[in-house]
Amino acid sequence: MNKPVSVGASLITQVLWARLRALMNEAGATLRRTAFSFPTRESNDFAAVLMDVNGDSIAQSVQSIPSFMATLPLTTKAVLQARTQNAWRPGDVVLTNDPWIGAGHLPDVSIVQPIFWHDQLVGFAGAITHVSDVGGKLFGGQTEEIYEEGLRFLPTLIQTADGLNETFFDVIRSNTRVPDEVIGDIHALIAANDSTIRGVGQLLDEGELRDLTQFGRLIMDRSEAAMRAAIAKVPAGIYHHAVYADGYDEPIKLQCTLHVKGEEIVIDYEGSSPQVPFPLNGVHNFTLAYSVYPLKCAIGPDIPNNSGTLRPFTVIAPVGSVLNCRYPAPVGLRHINGQLLQAALFGALASVLPRQVIAESGSPAAIAVISGLTGAKEGFVVYLYLSGGMGARATKDGLSTTNFPSTITNVPCEVAEQAAPIRIERKEYRVGSAGLGRYRGGFGQEIHVRNLSPFPMTISMLTDRHKYPPLGLEGAKSGATGAVSLESGKPIKAKGHSVVEPGDCVIIQTPGGGGYGPATERSPELIERDRADGLGR
Amino acid sequence: VTRSADMQYVGQMHDIAVNVPSGRLRPADEDGLRQAFYVRYRELFQRVVTRVPVEALTWRVTVSAPAPEIDLRWRPTAPAVNARKGERPAYFPERGFLTTPIFDRYALRPGEILRGPAIVEERESTLVVGSDAQIRVDSYGSLVVDMPANQSAEAA
Numbered sequence: 001m002n003k004p005v006s007v008g009a010s011l012i013t014q015v016l017w018a019r020l021r022a023l024m025n026e027a028g029a030t031l032r033r034t035a036f037s038f039p040t041r042e043s044n045d046f047a048a049v050l051m052d053v054n055g056d057s058i059a060q061s062v063q064s065i066p067s068f069m070a071t072l073p074l075t076t077k078a079v080l081q082a083r084t085q086n087a088w089r090p091g092d093v094v095l096t097n098d099p100w101i102g103a104g105h106l107p108d109v110s111i112v113q114p115i116f117w118h119d120q121l122v123g124f125a126g127a128i129t130h131v132s133d134v135g136g137k138l139f140g141g142q143t144e145e146i147y148e149e150g151l152r153f154l155p156t157l158i159q160t161a162d163g164l165n166e167t168f169f170d171v172i173r174s175n176t177r178v179p180d181e182v183i184g185d186i187h188a189l190i191a192a193n194d195s196t197i198r199g200v201g202q203l204l205d206e207g208e209l210r211d212l213t214q215f216g217r218l219i220m221d222r223s224e225a226a227m228r229a230a231i232a233k234v235p236a237g238i239y240h241h242a243v244y245a246d247g248y249d250e251p252i253k254l255q256c257t258l259h260v261k262g263e264e265i266v267i268d269y270e271g272s273s274p275q276v277p278f279p280l281n282g283v284h285n286f287t288l289a290y291s292v293y294p295l296k297c298a299i300g301p302d303i304p305n306n307s308g309t310l311r312p313f314t315v316i317a318p319v320g321s322v323l324n325c326r327y328p329a330p331v332g333l334r335h336i337n338g339q340l341l342q343a344a345l346f347g348a349l350a351s352v353l354p355r356q357v358i359a360e361s362g363s364p365a366a367i368a369v370i371s372g373l374t375g376a377k378e379g380f381v382v383y384l385y386l387s388g389g390m391g392a393r394a395t396k397d398g399l400s401t402t403n404f405p406s407t408i409t410n411v412p413c414e415v416a417e418q419a420a421p422i423r424i425e426r427k428e429y430r431v432g433s434a435g436l437g438r439y440r441g442g443f444g445q446e447i448h449v450r451n452l453s454p455f456p457m458t459i460s461m462l463t464d465r466h467k468y469p470p471l472g473l474e475g476a477k478s479g480a481t482g483a484v485s486l487e488s489g490k491p492i493k494a495k496g497h498s499v500v501e502p503g504d505c506v507i508i509q510t511p512g513g514g515g516y517g518p519a520t521e522r523s524p525e526l527i528e529r530d531r532a533d534g535l536g537r
Numbered sequence: 538v539t540r541s542a543d544m545q546y547v548g549q550m551h552d553i554a555v556n557v558p559s560g561r562l563r564p565a566d567e568d569g570l571r572q573a574f575y576v577r578y579r580e581l582f583q584r585v586v587t588r589v590p591v592e593a594l595t596w597r598v599t600v601s602a603p604a605p606e607i608d609l610r611w612r613p614t615a616p617a618v619n620a621r622k623g624e625r626p627a628y629f630p631e632r633g634f635l636t637t638p639i640f641d642r643y644a645l646r647p648g649e650i651l652r653g654p655a656i657v658e659e660r661e662s663t664l665v666v667g668s669d670a671q672i673r674v675d676s677y678g679s680l681v682v683d684m685p686a687n688q689s690a691e692a693a
Contacts, residue, residue: 033549033582034551034582041550180546180548180589181548183589184548184549187586191583198583
């Protein structure tokens, strides 16, 4: 980094960087356009990442889930341990959905492919998405061991230059509820990586880029330097904060301690709850991803996401804790605690960076997975991602029905209704859910989903914050807690499977974001604006 | 004339445009269409998925021809004849029933002036003009209704 860089060289760097980002966006678009499953094609639950020969990430598609950007390089490094650099051949495709190697639960399928240029390995293309089904209990079910959650593949060669590994695809075909969707998504992941490989080849052919690894190092070093400079502005010290998740039988504590020292931050989760016999356990990859990304949002939002950005951070989560569980713990709903880490981290920083953090958000997003029959044989699996409200900012209201820190988006009603015998009778901002304050939190939502089919449907709910509301900051009020119920008054679980009888209607309310600053200081203009919008009280 | 279909695998959300051959489509053309989809899909995404059914959501026909020269100036299409087709009693709130002449819009000529009350009929519309107003036909064939200055509108 100390070498003088000429204006010409820096210009070329900028042009190459823009081209790399464009080609990764193209890979992302290919994935989205060829995908079959809801999470990918509607909710952006995916990422496409370009990595160097060591598995360090250089660039990724813009429409990517923050956690995936961090986990894919770690996945690739793990794959490289089993399959060293000289074992790869052009055309190889390796898949894994192992939670400990990948992104923390089985539906997240990672695919890694080598990039060869003139018979030389120059890097790796990686893509990951949440597929609709991996067998086992329907996603979100109450499990006690990973084995109940479906098929688990340690890194597996599923395609070579000679063709597909048909055995692998037969296993998928005969063990999943919607095999066409799952296999279609696997093809979409490969298509995305092929797009990356083609684009990188073009860049190398044109001679602009001589070596991906060297250029990658430049990008990573610059990102690292920028991240370090940003951390240096945070007052040094040790900051603690704890938040609680609803859990199943009893609350789960997420305790964080931030050691900010110079240009580095150590995040320690000592004191968090031990792993539980419910699918709420996280793995280290995932905990790392959901720790660094929100901190980057608060401290250095403009810095690109790559392995360089991650270097100044160290994440320590005790082995055997709910944030770093031991195999074979169940992990299906690990995103619930993962998305709450943000609240613990921002809470710790609130005393020193009050204007750079936001109040607690109505995260995790509620997820409802609905499965059933449309006829004698035809089955369906539909995902509804339902965001809560974001926490208020120091200078503005929180965003309504927006997921943070994940970037999952809501599934359009029409799309869900087309894919399943359901009718969404209501979907609206939940007036009164936003935490009041000088700036209010974002609104959560309320949605009514009716079963129109003559068959009972299984609904798998993945929700939290029914007991612990998103707290406000600086004297503001909390957002409303979430809730879920059936019109018939029959019982329905906040986490796990319930039955929706024909004609019955599920009512889901997502939490609102916490406010910022005393509610008495809210400006009359903002109060009037909400009233005019029909959102005031 | 070019024909295309927006096609996708059943279950996907994004479709791609595939060219459809000219002529009448028969059941026997189905396989050719599917192959055309595979070819285009492979061009775009470098691979195809087998064993998943393909569907066409939208059928398009594009017909193109040399752009005609368009002159917005109106030209009378009918031969110059008396535009007055007849008369009928019409009700005006201020005056009650008046015997009102009926005119054929297509027979009116630029520069003509008609006094109300009058009814001008054309294919899409009918213009009713009160007794104090006057109609001018301008050089584009538009009907310009001049109302008496001190009275509210009578034209409907």
